[in-house]
Amino acid sequence: xxxxxxxxxxxxxxxxxxxxxxxxxxxxxxxxxxxxxxxxxxxxxxxxxxxxxxxxxxxxxxxxxxxxxxxxxxxxxxxxxxxxxxxxxxxxxxxxxxxxxxxxxxxxxxxxxxxxxxxxxxxxxxxxxxxxxxxxxxxxxxxxxxxxxxxxxxxxxxxxxxxxxxxxxxxxxxxxxxxxxxxxxxxxxxxxxxxxxxxxxxxxxxxxxxxxxxxxxxxxxxxxxxxxxxxxxxxxxxxxxxxxxxxxxxxxxxxxxxxxxxxxxxxxxxxxxxxxxxxxxxxxxxxxxxxxxxxxxxxxxxxxxxxxxxxxxxxxxxxxxxxxxxxxxxxxxxxxxxxxxxxxxxxxxxxxxxxxxxxxxxxxxxxxxxxxx
Amino acid sequence: xxxxxxxxxxxxxxxxxxxxxxxxxxxxxxxxxxxxxxxxxxxxxxxxxxxxxxxxxxxxxxxxxxxxxxxxxxxxxxxxxxxxxxxxxxxxxxxxxxxxxxxxxxxxxxxxxxxxxxxxxxxxxxxxxxxxxxxxxxxxxxxxxxxx
Numbered sequence: 001x002x003x004x005x006x007x008x009x010x011x012x013x014x015x016x017x018x019x020x021x022x023x024x025x026x027x028x029x030x031x032x033x034x035x036x037x038x039x040x041x042x043x044x045x046x047x048x049x050x051x052x053x054x055x056x057x058x059x060x061x062x063x064x065x066x067x068x069x070x071x072x073x074x075x076x077x078x079x080x081x082x083x084x085x086x087x088x089x090x091x092x093x094x095x096x097x098x099x100x101x102x103x104x105x106x107x108x109x110x111x112x113x114x115x116x117x118x119x120x121x122x123x124x125x126x127x128x129x130x131x132x133x134x135x136x137x138x139x140x141x142x143x144x145x146x147x148x149x150x151x152x153x154x155x156x157x158x159x160x161x162x163x164x165x166x167x168x169x170x171x172x173x174x175x176x177x178x179x180x181x182x183x184x185x186x187x188x189x190x191x192x193x194x195x196x197x198x199x200x201x202x203x204x205x206x207x208x209x210x211x212x213x214x215x216x217x218x219x220x221x222x223x224x225x226x227x228x229x230x231x232x233x234x235x236x237x238x239x240x241x242x243x244x245x246x247x248x249x250x251x252x253x254x255x256x257x258x259x260x261x262x263x264x265x266x267x268x269x270x271x272x273x274x275x276x277x278x279x280x281x282x283x284x285x286x287x288x289x290x291x292x293x294x295x296x297x298x299x300x301x302x303x304x305x306x307x308x309x310x311x312x313x314x315x316x317x318x319x320x321x322x323x324x325x326x327x328x329x330x331x332x333x334x335x336x337x338x339x340x341x342x343x344x345x346x347x348x349x350x351x352x353x354x355x356x357x358x359x360x361x362x363x364x365x366x367x368x369x370x371x372x373x
Numbered sequence: 374x375x376x377x378x379x380x381x382x383x384x385x386x387x388x389x390x391x392x393x394x395x396x397x398x399x400x401x402x403x404x405x406x407x408x409x410x411x412x413x414x415x416x417x418x419x420x421x422x423x424x425x426x427x428x429x430x431x432x433x434x435x436x437x438x439x440x441x442x443x444x445x446x447x448x449x450x451x452x453x454x455x456x457x458x459x460x461x462x463x464x465x466x467x468x469x470x471x472x473x474x475x476x477x478x479x480x481x482x483x484x485x486x487x488x489x490x491x492x493x494x495x496x497x498x499x500x501x502x503x504x505x506x507x508x509x510x511x512x513x514x515x516x517x518x519x520x521x
Contacts, residue, residue, distance in 0.1 A: 052499040056509055235448075305452070316425065335428075342476075343475060343476040
């Protein structure tokens with residue numbers, strides 16, 4: 001993919017094209033400064049930070065419980081997974097054992113959240129490539145998941161569902177029949193997506209072989225989650241080092257072959273089906289019991305350092321907690337997958353035409369709330 | 374966290390007294406001058422070749438740059454720390470080992486003021502370019518917003 005204008009000996013002047021911060025294809029307030037040679041992208045500079053709220057500084061002035069609502073403002077498309085990562089870090093630091101039923105409820109809601117997040121990715125990527133129908137399809141299904149969240153925690157987007165030591169609410173009446181209905185419909189809906197998008201000739205033509213990142217480059221750029229697996233690296237934290245109760249479920253880790261935009265998209269479709277499988281098994285085997293561990297009213301984390309991460313919907317979501325033994329963190333570092341994944345974008349976009357660069361950006365699945373924190 | 378004693382034994386042969394284990398036995402402590410060769414050795418000759426996280430912590434008496442390295446096979450983690458002088462927080466960049474260090478080092482520079490020498494483009498990333506100070510330092514005081 002060399003620069004065609006230069007190859008033919010026809011000299012053109014490079015120019016700078018500013019994309020964003022308000023642009024539909026940037027999925028939020030993100031700005032890319034593109035150096036262009038005709039239609040071709042020569043260089044990309046990421047400009048982020050428009051949503052920087054200083055969450056790490058805020059955390060130093062909040063108690064551990066008070067910080068939970070901040071976490072779902074990071075990746076606002078996967079609030080429950082963010083809550084989970086944070087409370088798991090505090091639980092690990094304090095040595096709290098979470099009751100089994102709570103772990104199962106976490107797995108069920110967490111995997112539902114993963115499906116919802118992947119649905120947005122699939123929908124918005126199709127939208128970036130001029131397909132409006134998939135957006136309506138995907139949001140129809142996501143709406144059902146948000147309805148389920150509303151039933152269990154009273155909120156749809158910023159859930160703040162997890163607590164240190166368990167979950168605040170047990171599964172409410174009417175939740176399971178609704179979830180059963182959703183799970184029964186999902187495979188058919190996923191097939192519909194495949195018919196509309198995955199098998200669409202225009203979609204395939206615009207994404208196959210675009211923004212290729214091989215396994216070595218993906219590892220060097222620190223990609224994790226679906227973006228890393230699309231490059232053929234078999235790494236899923238739920239399998240590699242199962243946290244919570246993930247070791248009890250039977251599921252596969254889908255892998256890509258080429259590491260292009262199409263693989264990154266297709267992996268999400270495959271993961272949606274695997275997440276549904278996990279929820280199915282969790283529903284069948286969920287035990288009775290408590291949903292909260294015995295946790296002191298005032299949380300004091302022993303002096304020391306903890307690093308804990310979970311497999312979020314975008315990649316490894318890490319929390320590095322330094323405690324001085326008090327009721328507030330001495331330092332809390334939030335390692336967000338979107339921030340790191342976006343760092344690989346210039347590598348994907350260089351040398352491609354502008355509309356392919358848009359497809360690559362959509363395939364990374366960034367959420368700016370998480371990039372900027 | 375994986376047990377780092379095995380790793381320390383193999384590294385001792387090459388770096389002898391330059392490395393040590395922290396008091397809590399959880400992290401490998403390296404002086405800031407030796408960070409690049411030590412991390413290069415770990416990346417090339419051990420299983421911990423994935424940079425999972427890079428950040429820094431501002432303690433009253435020193436600054437610490439903290440690296441979390443992961444084994445991609447079984448997700449085992451180790452923590453490597455470099456101790457920095459607070460009056461002159463400088464350390465070698467590891468962008469040549471991992472491309473991902475580029476954004477993480479920029480973030481650490483932006484929020485904590487650690488200078489990464491050899492970084493190709495060290496500038497602010499989350500705060501605006503004309504921002505003064507480094508907000509995650511303990512001496513940076515947040516003032517309440519003025520309400521009108």
